[in-house]
Amino acid sequence: MEKKRVTLADVARLAGMSTTAASMILTGRPDTRLSAEAHAKVHAAAASLGYRPNVAARALRTDKSHSIAFISDYVATTRFASGLIRGALAAAEEAKHVMLVLETGGEPAREIQAVETALDRQVDGLIFAAMRAREVFVPDLTINVPTVMLNGTSARFPTSVLPDEYRGGQTAVRLLREAGITDGIVLLGHNAEVETGLFRSETIARRFAGIREAMRDAGMAFSSELSCWNWEPGNGYELTRKLLKTKKPRALLCLNDRLAFGAYQAMAEAGLRVPEDIAVVSFDNDELASYLRPGLTTVGLPHEEMGRVAIQLLLGDKPEPALVPMPVIERGSLPRP
Amino acid sequence: MEKKRVTLADVARLAGMSTTAASMILTGRPDTRLSAEAHAKVHAAAASLGYRPNVAARALRTDKSHSIAFISDYVATTRFASGLIRGALAAAEEAKHVMLVLETGGEPAREIQAVETALDRQVDGLIFAAMRAREVFVPDLTINVPTVMLNGTSARFPTSVLPDEYRGGQTAVRLLREAGITDGIVLLGHNAEVETGLFRSETIARRFAGIREAMRDAGMAFSSELSCWNWEPGNGYELTRKLLKTKKPRALLCLNDRLAFGAYQAMAEAGLRVPEDIAVVSFDNDELASYLRPGLTTVGLPHEEMGRVAIQLLLGDKPEPALVPMPVIERGSLPRP
DNA sequence: TGCATTTGCTAAATGGTTTTAGCAGGGGTT
DNA sequence: AACCCCTGCTAAAACCATTTAGCAAATGCA
Numbered sequence: 001m002e003k004k005r006v007t008l009a010d011v012a013r014l015a016g017m018s019t020t021a022a023s024m025i026l027t028g029r030p031d032t033r034l035s036a037e038a039h040a041k042v043h044a045a046a047a048s049l050g051y052r053p054n055v056a057a058r059a060l061r062t063d064k065s066h067s068i069a070f071i072s073d074y075v076a077t078t079r080f081a082s083g084l085i086r087g088a089l090a091a092a093e094e095a096k097h098v099m100l101v102l103e104t105g106g107e108p109a110r111e112i113q114a115v116e117t118a119l120d121r122q123v124d125g126l127i128f129a130a131m132r133a134r135e136v137f138v139p140d141l142t143i144n145v146p147t148v149m150l151n152g153t154s155a156r157f158p159t160s161v162l163p164d165e166y167r168g169g170q171t172a173v174r175l176l177r178e179a180g181i182t183d184g185i186v187l188l189g190h191n192a193e194v195e196t197g198l199f200r201s202e203t204i205a206r207r208f209a210g211i212r213e214a215m216r217d218a219g220m221a222f223s224s225e226l227s228c229w230n231w232e233p234g235n236g237y238e239l240t241r242k243l244l245k246t247k248k249p250r251a252l253l254c255l256n257d258r259l260a261f262g263a264y265q266a267m268a269e270a271g272l273r274v275p276e277d278i279a280v281v282s283f284d285n286d287e288l289a290s291y292l293r294p295g296l297t298t299v300g301l302p303h304e305e306m307g308r309v310a311i312q313l314l315l316g317d318k319p320e321p322a323l324v325p326m327p328v329i330e331r332g333s334l335p336r337p
Numbered sequence: 338m339e340k341k342r343v344t345l346a347d348v349a350r351l352a353g354m355s356t357t358a359a360s361m362i363l364t365g366r367p368d369t370r371l372s373a374e375a376h377a378k379v380h381a382a383a384a385s386l387g388y389r390p391n392v393a394a395r396a397l398r399t400d401k402s403h404s405i406a407f408i409s410d411y412v413a414t415t416r417f418a419s420g421l422i423r424g425a426l427a428a429a430e431e432a433k434h435v436m437l438v439l440e441t442g443g444e445p446a447r448e449i450q451a452v453e454t455a456l457d458r459q460v461d462g463l464i465f466a467a468m469r470a471r472e473v474f475v476p477d478l479t480i481n482v483p484t485v486m487l488n489g490t491s492a493r494f495p496t497s498v499l500p501d502e503y504r505g506g507q508t509a510v511r512l513l514r515e516a517g518i519t520d521g522i523v524l525l526g527h528n529a530e531v532e533t534g535l536f537r538s539e540t541i542a543r544r545f546a547g548i549r550e551a552m553r554d555a556g557m558a559f560s561s562e563l564s565c566w567n568w569e570p571g572n573g574y575e576l577t578r579k580l581l582k583t584k585k586p587r588a589l590l591c592l593n594d595r596l597a598f599g600a601y602q603a604m605a606e607a608g609l610r611v612p613e614d615i616a617v618v619s620f621d622n623d624e625l626a627s628y629l630r631p632g633l634t635t636v637g638l639p640h641e642e643m644g645r646v647a648i649q650l651l652l653g654d655k656p657e658p659a660l661v662p663m664p665v666i667e668r669g670s671l672p673r674p
Numbered sequence: 675t676g677c678a679t680t681t682g683c684t685a686a687a688t689g690g691t692t693t694t695a696g697c698a699g700g701g702g703t704t
Numbered sequence: 705a706a707c708c709c710c711t712g713c714t715a716a717a718a719c720c721a722t723t724t725a726g727c728a729a730a731t732g733c734a
Binding site: 052053054055056057059060065067082085086089090093098099100101102103110113116117119120121122233237258261262265268269287288291293 | 389390391392393394396397402404419422423426427430435436437438439440447450453454456457458459570574595598602605606624625628630
Binding site for chain 1: 689690691692693
């Protein structure tokens with residue numbers, strides 16, 4: 001019962017033409033001199049047999065596989081990175097490409113493996129995606145296909161797609177100002193090392209630079225800056241709890257939503273209300289942000305859009321680095337002006 | 338500068354042998370009668386040239402592509418599904434296979450597209466993954482490769498991988514009992530339609546059945562059952578707030594972590610403490626569960642393991658449906674006995 | 675010694691497509 | 705009439721690996 005695959009030769013035979021003709025017609029070559037009648041016959045034959053080209057054979061001949069490798073350190077550990085993959089997947093589908101996904105856990109051995117695997121399969125392009133924006137290690141192999149860095153950078157491959165953190169930082173400050181808040185603002189999550197760019201990522205440094213710049217431009221200053229190493233809910237909780245023992249800020253500018261999440265918990269315990277007592281603005285648009293009560297207003301990481309852009313750069317012919325704008329997601333943690 | 342790829346013929350030439358010999362040696366055929374010397378020469382030649390087989394050519398000849406298509410409705414919308422993909426990715430890597438990921442958004446047209454795309458690429462197997470466990474629509478195309486349903490079911494393809502919800506339900510009740518709680522338990526998230534299996538998914542119905550069974554076995558009964566359509570934080574919050582106006586339960590059995598999350602918010606507002614005043618046990622092991630204070634004890638959905646199992650079933654030769662155990666993740670929302 | 679078997683290896687076919695080179699015949703120019 | 709060009713099409717090579725069929729030499733056995 002094993003029906004054999006329909007090949008181009010079958011189509012040609014049924015159409016009474018050569019495989020050459022069939023190939024040219026079905027691939028839609030522009031400069032062909034085949035008659036309209038021939039086109040009709042071949043198309044009819046292909047349709048009636050349900051012909052589908054064998055991609056392996058085609059790849060062998062053309063050295064194009066219509067596929068892209070998406071190599072990431074962690075795809076799914078963080079719900080963030082999955083936005084990257086999702087956007088890329090959608091854009092790849094639109095461009096009629098398929099995506100191989102490879103995970104390396106950030107381990108060099110697996111990274112080498114992944115690149116080799118991808119290259120063996122004649123992928124048309126490589127995307128190196130990082131969970132957190134940072135300088136990415138790229139294995140020292142000869143890579144002869146277009147490559148873009150997604151949410152990361154590499155000296156070797158200048159085409160990168162990053163969130164526009166600088167303007168994002170400015171945006172957060174603008175949001176506070178537009179809500180009529182110009183003082184009593186506490187910065188949550190500062191870390192000296194962050195600003196020097198030694199810690200985590202350069203992009204976070206830019207987020208900071210944008211914040212600083214906007215504050216200075218508006219003649220504003222933080223009433224205090226609370227620093228911590230990790231930006232997890234627990235840290236936000238502890239920091240805020242201590243803060244509230246001595247001070248009563250008007251607003252919290254949190255460096256990410258997880259810190260804000262922890263801060264909410266501490267404020268709830270202290271019987272303070274958002275945004276009436278304390279306003280909050282934050283970054284990332286983590287899934288958490290929508291669960292909080294009231295919803296957290298945040299300057300979002302445009303992961304899905306970044307994924308799209310990466311594919312477009314890869315498949316297009318403009319290899320320029322891209323900075324993707326960070327959107328404002330208005331929820332309820334800032335007072336309406 | 339375009340260095341041409343090294344082919345098997347190059348290797349053979351350098352080794353002074355035929356491509357036949359080179360092929361047999363490099364693919365490690367068991368029954369070959371080639372000399373040890375020949376083996377050495379070929380391996381040396383391959384290594385020195387950095388030979389890598391052309392996967393397209395191999396696929397063309399053998400009809401095996403060493404790749405698997407992972408077709409899902411939504412990969413990343415929910416942090417859950419990403420666990421599935423992650424586990425599958427890891428298992429595929431171990432088995433030296435590559436995974437094509439395709440997203441369909443649950444749209445039939447895209448599903449057909451996805452299957453065709455996958456089949457065109459001679460994938461060795463198909464995984465249909467669903468974000469939420471349910472009966473999955475599989476396009477009516479001839480599929481001539483092994484297929485497994487991941488977190489879903491299909492009449493056409495009996496091999497499915499599902500969480501063992503029945504035992505999971507029992508486990509949750511056992512957890513309460515072991516914590517010394519046998520009454521004053523409120524069930525949060527009941528819905529008549531759920532139990533009849535018309536709503537959402539059959540697996541959730543089994544979760545219920547397990548709960549009911551365990552309660553009956555232990556001679557316990559819920560002090561009340563609160564139902565709602567959606568199981569989002571907002572629902573949990575509202576339900577719990579109303580509940581606390583009139584009653585003071587000893588424990589909440591939440592049908593998922595998001596409901597529990599909402600319940601926490603309502604309890605915090607009411608000044609009640611977990612687990613001293615009210616204990617909580619829940620399902621899913623959503624990322625949220627670890628952020629709550631205290632951490633939520635929950636019966637987890639073993640997504641990553643399920644992804645692994647799916648690949649193993651696909652590549653192995655035992656096509657039996659699998660029920661993957663749901664692990665208990667102990668945090669702090671139950672009193673220590 | 676004569677015959678069968680084993681050993682160690684290779685030529686050639688195969689898979690399905692794209693692409694190069696070119697053929698046959700009709701029409702137009704000069 | 706001789707030449708060229710154009711039209712409409714095809715034969716065959718190429719892509720790179722796997723696999724079948726089989727060959728020549730060496731060995732085993734009687």
